[in-house]
Every structure is written in C-alpha cells, then in structure tokens.
Amino acid sequence: MLRIAVPNKGSLAEPAAEMLREAGYRQRRDSRELVLPDADNGVEFFFLRPRDIAVYVGTGTVDVGITGRDLLLDSESPATEHLRLGFARSTFRFATQAGQMNDVREVAGRRVATSYPVLVAAYLREQGVVPSEVVRLDGAVETAIRLGVADVIADVVETGTTLRAAGLDVFGEPILKSEAVLVRRAGVEEPAGLDVLTRRLQGVLTAREYVLMDYDVPTEFVEQAVAITPGLESPTVSPLHNRDWAAVRAMVRRSETNRVMDALYEVGARAILVTSIHACRL
Numbered sequence: 001m002l003r004i005a006v007p008n009k010g011s012l013a014e015p016a017a018e019m020l021r022e023a024g025y026r027q028r029r030d031s032r033e034l035v036l037p038d039a040d041n042g043v044e045f046f047f048l049r050p051r052d053i054a055v056y057v058g059t060g061t062v063d064v065g066i067t068g069r070d071l072l073l074d075s076e077s078p079a080t081e082h083l084r085l086g087f088a089r090s091t092f093r094f095a096t097q098a099g100q101m102n103d104v105r106e107v108a109g110r111r112v113a114t115s116y117p118v119l120v121a122a123y124l125r126e127q128g129v130v131p132s133e134v135v136r137l138d139g140a141v142e143t144a145i146r147l148g149v150a151d152v153i154a155d156v157v158e159t160g161t162t163l164r165a166a167g168l169d170v171f172g173e174p175i176l177k178s179e180a181v182l183v184r185r186a187g188v189e190e191p192a193g194l195d196v197l198t199r200r201l202q203g204v205l206t207a208r209e210y211v212l213m214d215y216d217v218p219t220e221f222v223e224q225a226v227a228i229t230p231g232l233e234s235p236t237v238s239p240l241h242n243r244d245w246a247a248v249r250a251m252v253r254r255s256e257t258n259r260v261m262d263a264l265y266e267v268g269a270r271a272i273l274v275t276s277i278h279a280c281r282l
C-alpha cells in the first residue's frame with residue numbers, strides 16, 4: 001500500500017482532496033478522519049498538517065505527500081519534489097511599510113518576521129545580507145510591523161490583498177515561486193505504486209490544462225489548419241461524407257482556445273467545437 005500524506009487544513013487541503021478525487025481516489029467525508037484506506041486503489045491516506053508533511057516523507061514514515069514548495073524548503077527535510085501540482089500558486093516576498101525599502105540589501109541589520117525562518121535565513125545568506133534577527137511567527141505575519149516586533153516581513157503573497165490591507169508593499173526580487181507539489185523521500189528508490197499515482201495526477205493536470213477541439217475544414221486547407229492545432233502527437237484527420245471536407249480533432253491548451261478558434265476560422269474551418277477532457281492518460 002502506498003502511504004500518501006494529504007494536508008488536513010489550510011489553503012492546500014481542499015484543492016488537494018479535489019485533485020485526488022478527480023484522480024479516482026476515495027476522499028474523506030468528515031474532516032476529523034485522520035487515516036483513510038483506499039484498498040481498491042492500493043493506497044492509504046494520512047491527513048497531516050501541511051508543514052509536517054515533508055518531515056514525515058523525509059523520515060520514510062509515509063511514502064509521498066502533498067505540500068507547498070515553500071514548506072518543503074523550510075523543513076530542511078530530506079524530501080524532494082516529484083511532481084508539480086499546479087494549485088496554491090504564490091510568491092514568497094519581502095515587504096515593509098509602503099515606500100520604505102527598495103532592495104534586499106536594506107534588510108541588513110533589521111528584524112525580519114516570518115513563518116518560514118529557514119527559507120528566509122538561507123536566502124539572506126545567499127545574498128550576503130545579515131539581518132539583526134529573524135523572528136519566527138505562526139501566521140498573521142503582516143501585523144508584526146505595526147506591533148513593533150519587526151521592521152520587515154517575508155511572507156506568502158497571492159493577490160496582495162493582505163499586504164495592502166496592512167499598508168505594506170513588497171520590495172526586492174521574489175524569494176521564491178511556490179505551488180503545491182508531490183514530494184517523496186530523497187535518495188531512495190521510488191516506492192512501489194508511485195508510478196500509478198503519478199500517471200493519475202498527470203492525467204488530472206492534462207485534463208485541466210487542455211481541451212479537445214473538433215472542426216471541419218475544406219481538404220485543401222487541412223495542412224494550414226493542422227499547423228494551428230498540431231495536438232500533442234499529431235491530430236486525427238478523418239474524411240467526411242462530402243469528400244471536399246475533412247474533420248479534425250486535436251488537443252489544445254485551454255488558455256489558447258479562443259485565439260486558436262479565431263485562427264482556424266480564418267483559414268476556413270467551420271463547426272469548431274470545444275469539449276472539456278474529463279480524464280486522460282497520455
């Protein structure tokens with residue numbers, strides 16, 4: 001049985017459960033359940049705090065886990081990124097009172113509050129900047145400056161709403177770009193069953209990222225049309241009853257759907273249909 005750690009709370013919990021559900025696994029109905037066997041799929045889920053997941057994976061107590069890249073790096077655990085999962089995207093940044101600082105070098109001699117002290121200390125070391133102190137807080141880091149605990153904060157930024165509400169502005173380069181990742185123990189062989197989990201999750205990622213596009217096009221323009229929709233390997237081209245026309249089917253990036261439809265229409269394609277992909281194995 002592959003033992004999989006899943007975040008029990010916080011921003012990662014719901015999207016992680018949703019992704020596993022889409023990949024065909026059982027998910028818990030009650031948020032108080034801590035362990036959930038899924039014998040039909042040969043896996044067992046352990047619901048753990050997101051910050052602890054890399055630690056469990058690093059010691060080998062569980063085989064793999066879903067956590068954030070920022071949490072993985074801050075844990076210093078011997079766990080490694082196996083697959084990017086594309087949700088809970090954020091940047092990790094320095095911020096201070098609006099208009100006060102422009103460069104990471106200004107952090108020298110200042111107090112920095114963060115929930116990610118290892119990550120911040122490592123970054124400052126790399127930049128050759130020595131702060132006076134790195135203050136570790138559990139959350140609500142944005143308030144630390146107003147309360148006089150720190151001069152600068154380093155925190156997760158998604159929309160920037162929380163920073164703005166606290167009258168703070170980011171400065172310097174982003175310390176890190178984070179997203180949810182599947183992690184496994186570093187330096188050991190892949191656990192049995194991880195290949196199946198990986199293919200299933202990749203299937204969900206592809207189904208989310210691509211759509212299926214069908215259209216009819218006069219045979220004389222097929223080459224021009226398939227150049228616009230080359231698909232992943234090669235598009236399917238089928239004859240129509242009217243021999244002057246062909247039907248084409250290809251996968252297209254969801255984000256490019258309308259641009260591609262416009263381009264196809266221009267070369268003479270008609271009856272252009274877009275369908276969501278429910279599941280796939282590439």
Ligand SMILES: Nc1ncnc2c1ncn2[C@@H]1O[C@H](COP(=O)(O)OP(=O)(O)OP(=O)(O)O)[C@@H](O)[C@H]1O
Pocket residue numbers: 009010011012050051067068069070071088089090139156157158159178179
């Ligand atoms: N607003 C956000 N947008 C995207 N990702 C976020 C956001 N807030 C936190 N994360 C990500 O979630 C992970 C942290 O999860 P964790 O559960 O510890 O904190 P949280 O989501 O802030 O939950 P809580 O504050 O309720 O404890 C990190 O990988 C972080 O990058």
Ligand SMILES: O=P(O)(O)OC[C@H]1O[C@H](OP(=O)(O)OP(=O)(O)O)[C@H](O)[C@@H]1O
Pocket residue numbers: 138139140141142155156157158159160161162163
């Ligand atoms: O850029 P935004 O879209 O505003 O999102 C970023 C905020 O979201 C998270 O906070 P959360 O609500 O989890 O509170 P916390 O600080 O107590 O963890 C994170 O720690 C930031 O504060």
Ligand SMILES: [Mg+2]
Pocket residue numbers: 139
């Ligand atoms: Mg939080």
